[in-house]
Amino acid sequence: MTRRSDRPIRLAVYLPDLSGGGAERLHVRLAPYLLDQGFEVTLLLDRARGELMEAVPAGCRIVALGADRQIKALPKLVSFLKRGRPDVLLANMEHMNVMAVLARRLAKVPTRIVATQHNAFSEQVKRPSWQWRALPRVYRLAMPHVAGLVAVSAGVADDLTAATGLDRNRMTVIHNGVVTEDFAERAGARPEHPWFAEARPVVLGVGRLVAQKDFATLVAAFAKVAAATDARLVIHGEGPLRGALEAQIAALGLGERVALPGFTANPLAALAHARLFALSSRFEGFGNVVAEALACGTPVVSTDCPHGPAEILEAGRHGRLVPVGDAEALGAALSEALREPRDPAPLRARGNAFTVAHCAAQYADLFRTVLEASERKAGRDG
Structure with a gap:
């Protein structure tokens, strides 16, 4: 042989x-x-x-x-x-x-x-x-x-x-x-959406517009945040639930505060410039974008969904975890994270474990x- x-x-x-x-x-x-x-x-x-x-x-x-x-x-x-x-x-x-x-x-x-x-x-x-x-x-x-x-x-x-x-x-x-040799270069690029260049904080979601990602709960949670802050929400991704999300955004009067700009070839640029990253998924396998957000030094609020995010965040040590499908809890966690001072160094250290x-x-x-x-x-x- x-x-x-x-x-x-x-x-x-x-x-x-x-x-x-x-x-x-x-x-x-x-x-x-x-x-x-x-x-x-x-x-x-x-x-x-x-x-x-x-x-x-x-x-x-x-x-x-x-x-x-x-x-x-x-x-x-x-x-x-x-x-x-x-x-x-x-x-x-x-x-x-x-x-x-x-x-x-x-x-x-x-x-x-x-x-x-x-x-x-x-x-x-x-x-x-x-x-x-x-x-x-x-x-x-x-x-x-x-x-x-x-x-x-x-x-x-x-x-x-x-x-x-x-x-x-x-x-x-x-x-x-998730962390490639050109990670810093891609994260340093200019985001496609103009809101990232403005002073108001941006909460970012990334993923296909499908039931698994549960962006409907994120939009409902953000409505509570929008009532008390000047933050905006950008959700990068495309999928079959776009129409339903657009109707929900309109019904909540958030047309000027929430944007669905579609798929982006380089989500790292948006992740690096966002004030917060929010994951609202019902379930995951790993949650690549959670690790990417940490490697960018961006704070994370995530559902404690099965499975992956809690492992990446080490049971909440590196970001907030909230129950799945709970808009009230997600909104409260987003508001708390927006008020909290940001120290990117420990987040980057954790994210860089996933090369x-x-x-x-x-x-x-x-x-x-x-x-x-x-x-x-x-x-x-x-």
């Missing part, structure tokens, strides 16, 4: 596309570090699209399966595994994790599968379709066959065990990396570990 140390490790990272989601952004950021460590990196996509396509680093290959639905990807994934024979396939998203296990079995290749759990599993399976309702049972059958199982926070790992019965000891917690370099090193160590275990097993069996 050829030892893997004699050649670069072939790594394929399986994603739906390169849209601006947290998992996609993470792996585009990890790619150059893994390339520097000698990995051959392929971004394996169901669909070749997304705003991050232009951000893929030189030396990183893109392979698109051309599948518009997950089930249609299966035969193409099998073909890729037979043809490309990667040493490791790093799968992301719940159904892709299952599909990777099945494809490897059908392809009959020695590729090691590492599955990643990016979000709270128990929340994901509440979606109203049989594919999600069946997922706990499917996970119990499929996940014992992966070589590695990554959870992006300890809370996500605990939740996955509670929801599926999978062995918590087989999971590896790797916090997402992309450290995250990449942990993934690289895991890949090498699962391959070494595979080689030892092959030696015993051979």
Whole structure:
């Protein structure tokens, strides 16, 4: 058997596309570090699209399966595994994790599968379709066959065990990396929205305009803040709930105090210039933007949602935590934080614990570990 140390490790990272989601952004950021460590990196996509396509680093290959639905990807994934024979396939998203296990079995290749759990599993399976309702049972059958199982926070790992019965000891917690080498440069850029250049304090929210992020509670909380201060609220993001949020803002008479400027390619500029960052999510997997806000030195008020923010904030040591869906408590915490003197140094120190370099090193160590275990097993069996 050829030892893997004699050649670069072939790594394929399986994603739906390169849209601006947290998992996609993470792996585009990890790619150059893994390339520097000698990995051959392929971004394996169901669909070749997304705003991050232009951000893929030189030396990183893109392979698109051309599948518009997950089930249609299966035969193409099998073909890729037979043809490309990667040493490791790093799968992301719940159904892709299952599909990777099945494809490897059908392809009959020695590729090691590492599955990643990016979000709270128990929340994901509440979606109203049989594919999600069946997922706990499917996970119990499929996940014992992966070589590695990554959870992006300890809370996500605990939740996955509670929801599926999978062995918590087989999971590896790797916090997402958000601090890049050009972090300070991006944070120092001029924000797109003009309110950040004015003297009045700005409270900032960032995320897709979807139910998970619960911006309706943030807007309701800010109405209480607006009644007693001259602060403004900016929510960067786009999504299907824009119309409902705009109607809520109008009904509360906040049209001159709340802005929904849409997606921004560089949220760090806004985070660095905001007086406060507010996370109102019902659930998270990690909460990248919380770590980014801290690394910018910006105070954070967050819901104590499952899972991630409380780990990042160390149970409230580095920011305020409030109950999920409680506009009264969120408004009070925002008002208190606006009055409190700002010391960015300890916040930056905590945020800088979440570097992309450290995250990449942990993934690289895991890949090498699962391959070494595979080689030892092959030696015993051979």
